[in-house]
Amino acid sequence: MSANKKTIVVGMSTCNVAAGADEVLKIIQNRVNAGLDVNLSITGCLGMCYCEPQVKVLDEDGREHLYIKVDAGRMEKILTDHVEGGEPQVKWTLDFAEAIGKQRRIVLANCGKIDPEKLDDYLARDGYKALGKVLKDNQPEAVIQEVQDSGLRGRGGGGFSTGLKWRFAFNNKADKKYVVCNADEGDPGAFMDRTTLESDPHAVLEGMAIGAFATGADEAYVYCRAEYPLAIKRLNRAIAQAEEKGYLGKNIFGTGFNFEVHVKEGAGAFVCGEETALLASIEGRRGMPTIRPPFPAESGLFGKPTTINNVETWANVPWIVRHGAQAFAAYGTEKSKGTKVFALAGKIKHGGLVEVPMGITLDEIIHDVGGGTGTNRQVKAVQMGGPSGGCVPRELFHTRIDYDEVTRTGAIMGSGGMVVMDETTCMVDVARYFLDFTQLESCGKCTFCRIGTTRMLEILTRICDGKGVPEDIDILEDLAEQIKTTSLCGLGQTAPNPVLTTLRYFRNEYEEHIFDKKCRAGKCRNLCTFEINDKCVGCTLCARNCPMDCITGKSKEQHFIQQDKCIRCGVCRDVCKFDAVTVK
Numbered sequence: 001m002s003a004n005k006k007t008i009v010v011g012m013s014t015c016n017v018a019a020g021a022d023e024v025l026k027i028i029q030n031r032v033n034a035g036l037d038v039n040l041s042i043t044g045c046l047g048m049c050y051c052e053p054q055v056k057v058l059d060e061d062g063r064e065h066l067y068i069k070v071d072a073g074r075m076e077k078i079l080t081d082h083v084e085g086g087e088p089q090v091k092w093t094l095d096f097a098e099a100i101g102k103q104r105r106i107v108l109a110n111c112g113k114i115d116p117e118k119l120d121d122y123l124a125r126d127g128y129k130a131l132g133k134v135l136k137d138n139q140p141e142a143v144i145q146e147v148q149d150s151g152l153r154g155r156g157g158g159g160f161s162t163g164l165k166w167r168f169a170f171n172n173k174a175d176k177k178y179v180v181c182n183a184d185e186g187d188p189g190a191f192m193d194r195t196t197l198e199s200d201p202h203a204v205l206e207g208m209a210i211g212a213f214a215t216g217a218d219e220a221y222v223y224c225r226a227e228y229p230l231a232i233k234r235l236n237r238a239i240a241q242a243e244e245k246g247y248l249g250k251n252i253f254g255t256g257f258n259f260e261v262h263v264k265e266g267a268g269a270f271v272c273g274e275e276t277a278l279l280a281s282i283e284g285r286r287g288m289p290t291i292r293p294p295f296p297a298e299s300g301l302f303g304k305p306t307t308i309n310n311v312e313t314w315a316n317v318p319w320i321v322r323h324g325a326q327a328f329a330a331y332g333t334e335k336s337k338g339t340k341v342f343a344l345a346g347k348i349k350h351g352g353l354v355e356v357p358m359g360i361t362l363d364e365i366i367h368d369v370g371g372g373t374g375t376n377r378q379v380k381a382v383q384m385g386g387p388s389g390g391c392v393p394r395e396l397f398h399t400r401i402d403y404d405e406v407t408r409t410g411a412i413m414g415s416g417g418m419v420v421m422d423e424t425t426c427m428v429d430v431a432r433y434f435l436d437f438t439q440l441e442s443c444g445k446c447t448f449c450r451i452g453t454t455r456m457l458e459i460l461t462r463i464c465d466g467k468g469v470p471e472d473i474d475i476l477e478d479l480a481e482q483i484k485t486t487s488l489c490g491l492g493q494t495a496p497n498p499v500l501t502t503l504r505y506f507r508n509e510y511e512e513h514i515f516d517k518k519c520r521a522g523k524c525r526n527l528c529t530f531e532i533n534d535k536c537v538g539c540t541l542c543a544r545n546c547p548m549d550c551i552t553g554k555s556k557e558q559h560f561i562q563q564d565k566c567i568r569c570g571v572c573r574d575v576c577k578f579d580a581v582t583v584k
Helices: 014-018 021-033 072-084 096-100 119-123 129-137 140-150 162-171 192-199 201-215 229-245 275-282 311-323 325-329 362-369 403-408 427-441 447-464 472-486 490-494 497-516 541-545 571-575
Strands: 007-011 039-043 055-058 064-067 178-183 219-225 249-252 257-266 306-310 339-346 352-357 379-384 390-393 417-422 530-532 581-583
Touching: 007 021, 014 021, 014 192, 014 229, 021 039, 021 072, 055 072, 064 072, 119 201, 119 229, 129 201, 129 311, 140 162, 140 201, 140 311, 140 325, 162 201, 162 306, 178 201, 178 275, 178 311, 192 201, 192 229, 192 311, 192 339, 201 219, 201 229, 201 257, 201 306, 201 311, 219 229, 219 275, 229 257, 257 275, 275 306, 306 311, 311 325, 339 362, 352 362, 362 379, 362 417, 379 427, 379 497, 390 427, 390 497, 427 447, 427 497, 447 472, 447 490, 447 497, 472 490, 472 497, 530 571, 541 571, 571 581
Parallel strands: 007 039, 178 219, 178 306, 219 257, 339 417
Antiparallel strands: 007 055, 055 064, 249 257, 339 352, 379 390, 379 417, 530 581
């Protein structure tokens, strides 16, 4: 790229494209084709999904302007006034450093900063230097010790020591070994792996290559869900580029180290996120968990020692090698080191990806980093760990991001999904939603997981329908315990967590559903009605948004809901700016 002219960089991750980045890019390309003299490139996701599409304009002197929420009209104005006229449109820009605040970026350091489809961009930010270092030093055990000393724990949910896992694989001698990247990200509300693979695929590949060298492997698989087509496309492109330049393949850096990477597309089964089911799927068998031991480090893919880590874990490795174990361990708590990437979703103002140091509190993440709710209502709870996690109430937001502290709440760290809920969320309905997901995704191998989750879902559905009975709570708790203790894999062992945590912290809502036939949040339609109170100013916003046209009233006068036509969707309450809609 020429340094004597402006550069325009368009965010082209899946989330940017969903927000309209395709149209924005076409507008720029059309102007370039018409003679606009600029450098034009793309990048991945900055993590700030709440203000996409994003476009960066770099002036000739290097000054960077990050434009947010760019639509066709704004882009035309930016091109005319800033790119051609030299007058930045500051009102549409955001200070990135100020926006990320308390974040500390290791895994996301390159995301939104480089073109993920260009190897040279990755190399310009010290890419593959860590691999070159470990191959030059030729001390596999020293690499394992460095990773172990860093305190890096598996970011896929289990939190097991990464270095220790590598050591197990290293100590198991065999004629063939594998490393595997688990990119089968299936949790509702989680998109950490997708963003990393779309925005910085080489970091994951370099981490895998270092792990392969350390454990004695020479072949790898990235198991990525087929629902991530852009991630798969960029991953395959990165592999091809790295092979062409000698960073993957045969005799890497002339050291005799060989490393071949394959991409395996998952068929959409959530249970294949469990490592033994994942290995079975790669081998062409039905993805069902198997009994451990033996663990994969002893007998994994095709019966050979295999090291499995998730996307985020592998992406941490090059940084640790470059900067040292102590630099990584400087972040975090005594038992939980480094940083953690979270996907903020739900009723959060600044939704997207954040990477924070371990030890930060839930309150800091949700309010200081995430900006609180986008509904101007109070946060009620946060669901952590996906469908296998649990709901942490507002009064426990002092909890630090630490594997042990989070587990004590009844939730789990998981892969990093955080679904934020406000006062309009029914906790019984939340438990029902996640039970519905895990029940559908159970492979069916274990009787209690297969049938127990079905019975629990039936009870929760009955309670939400207003047909619950007092003994339902005891039955739910008994079934939950049986499922947790008799299931073979992590799916069944953790499936009851959303029910158990909502019973633990929000039992009063279950009791209201059962005894009072009431849903305070207004989500269970058989258990609530909506009424407009005298705070109504007659703005007509509720009437204009009602899908059933069942709200009547004149402008600047109190409105009324026709109960016989109301479907209790809650739209009127959601759009009202005067707190004039009451749930009865």
